[in-house]
Structures are given as C-alpha cells and as structure tokens.
Amino acid sequence: TQLLEQSPQFLSIQEGENLTVYCNSSSVFSSLQWYRQEPGEGPVLLVTVVTGGEVKKLKRLTFQFGDARKDSSLHITAAQPGDTGLYLCAGGRGGSYIPTFGRGTSLIVHP
Amino acid sequence: NAGVTQTPKFQVLKTGQSMTLQCAQDMNHNSMYWYRQDPGMGLRLIYYSASEGTTDKGEVPNGYNVSRLNKREFSLRLESAAPSQTSVYFCASRRVTGITTDTQYFGPGTRLTVL
Numbered sequence: 020t021q022l023l024e025q026s027p028q029f030l031s032i033q034e035g036e037n038l039t040v041y042c043n044s045s046s047v048f049s050s051l052q053w054y055r056q057e058p059g060e061g062p063v064l065l066v067t068v069v070t071g072g073e074v075k076k077l078k079r080l081t082f083q084f085g086d087a088r089k090d091s092s093l094h095i096t097a098a099q100p101g102d103t104g105l106y107l108c109a110g111g112r113g114g115s116y117i118p119t120f121g122r123g124t125s126l127i128v129h130p
Numbered sequence: 131n132a133g134v135t136q137t138p139k140f141q142v143l144k145t146g147q148s149m150t151l152q153c154a155q156d157m158n159h160n161s162m163y164w165y166r167q168d169p170g171m172g173l174r175l176i177y178y179s180a181s182e183g184t185t186d187k188g189e190v191p192n193g194y195n196v197s198r199l200n201k202r203e204f205s206l207r208l209e210s211a212a213p214s215q216t217s218v219y220f221c222a223s224r225r226v227t228g229i230t231t232d233t234q235y236f237g238p239g240t241r242l243t244v245l
Binding site: 028052059060061062063064067107109117118120121122123 | 134170171172173174175178188220222233234235236237238239
C-alpha cells in the first residue's frame with residue numbers, strides 16, 4: 020500500500036516555466052520532508068514542514084503543508100535546468116521516525 | 131566530514147553469488163538505514179538499526195541480512211543473489227533526538243546488477 024502518492028510522476032518543461040508537484044495521503048503525518056535526487060547521487064533534503072498550513076520558501080521553491088497535515092505541494096517558479104532531478108516527499112510519524120517515501124516526481128527542465 | 135560513504139559503487143553478480151555492501155558514517159549518528167530504489171517504486175526500506183546493537187526489518191527484508199558492526203558501520207549482505215535484487219541500494223543515517231524532523235543523510239548508492 021502506497022501511503023504517499025506523488026503526482027505527476029514525470030514532468031518535462033522548458034526553462035522559465037512554473038510547475039507544482041503534489042504529495043497526497045489519506046493519513047496524517049507529523050512532518051513532511053522534500054528531497055531532491057540528482058542522477059547518480061543519493062537524495063538530499065530540501066525542507067521539512069511540521070505545522071498544518073505552513074509555507075516555506077527556498078529561493079524559487081515554495082513548499083506548503085496542508086492544513087490537515089495529509090498533503091503537501093512543491094511549487095517551482097521560473098524553472099531552470101539546474102532544477103532537473105527526482106523530487107521525493109517523505110512523511111514521518113512517531114518518535115522512531117521510519118519515514119514513508121512517495122515514489123517521486125522526475126523533473127526535466129530543458130534549456 | 132565524508133558524511134555517508136558506501137562501497138562498492140557498482141557491482142555485477144551472477145545468480146546465487148553472495149556479497150556484502152558496506153556503509154559507514156562519520157557524523158556520530160545513532161540510526162542507520164538500508165533502502166533499495168527501483169524505477170517508479172521510490173525508496174523502500176530493507177532494514178534499519180535504531181541504535182548500535184539493534185536491527186529491525188523494514189518493508190522488503192526478504193533475501194537480505196544486516197550487521198551493525200559498530201556505531202559507524204552498517205553492512206547489508208545478500209546471501210544468494212537473485213535477479214529481483216537488481217537495484218540501486220542506498221544507506222542513510224540519522225541522529226535520533228526523538229524529533230520527527232531529524233534529517234536523514236544518504237550515501238551515493240551502490241548500483242547492483244544480478245545476472
């Protein structure tokens with residue numbers, strides 16, 4: 020059972036376009052993390068959100084945690100080729116923190 | 131700090147062969163994890179070690195064994211490799227403070243092909 024559904028699975032856009040990636044669940048999470056993974060590398064943490072309704076910005080990336088803490092979104096403004104990669108969301112519960120990962124969104128930004 | 135290191139980076143095995151994937155972290159983290167990543171499947175947890183001296187099964191443990199050798203090192207062993215174990219394997223570590231926001235740090239991965 021996939022507890023975290025990411026959409027879209029693939030995204031191919033031109034430089035300068037905006038995009039949004041979604042991470043949805045029927046379960047409540049105490050935290051939600053977004054990672055970016057470049058080809059041949061391991062995932063690297065971008066941000067952690069913990070409060071329902073929370074919005075965090077990281078340069079051109081905006082992350083939002085849903086009010087009910089069941090969903091999250093990642094919005095990229097004016098995408099650049101350097102944004103190319105696999106974006107993964109991961110939900111955390113409880114003190115031991117075994118995160119649940121979504122299947123990822125593969126983003127390609129063409130120059 | 132090297133962070134999380136993994137060896138080897140690439141490996142090709144024949145069905146039935148055995149091998150051990152090595153992982154080490156120099157961040158003094160309590161917890162360590164082994165994941166496999168397959169196309170379209172995301173990261174799936176194989177085994178984890180919450181602290182030195184303990185190991186527990188994750189989502190897909192069948193066909194694997196682990197050893198938490200000390201606080202720094204966590205190895206993954208395939209006793210009799212099968213083609214279904216062809217995958218990219220990631221080791222991760224995390225400093226456990228009881229807070230769910232603690233960051234996991236990942237190694238660069240081992241790309242394993244079983245023929």
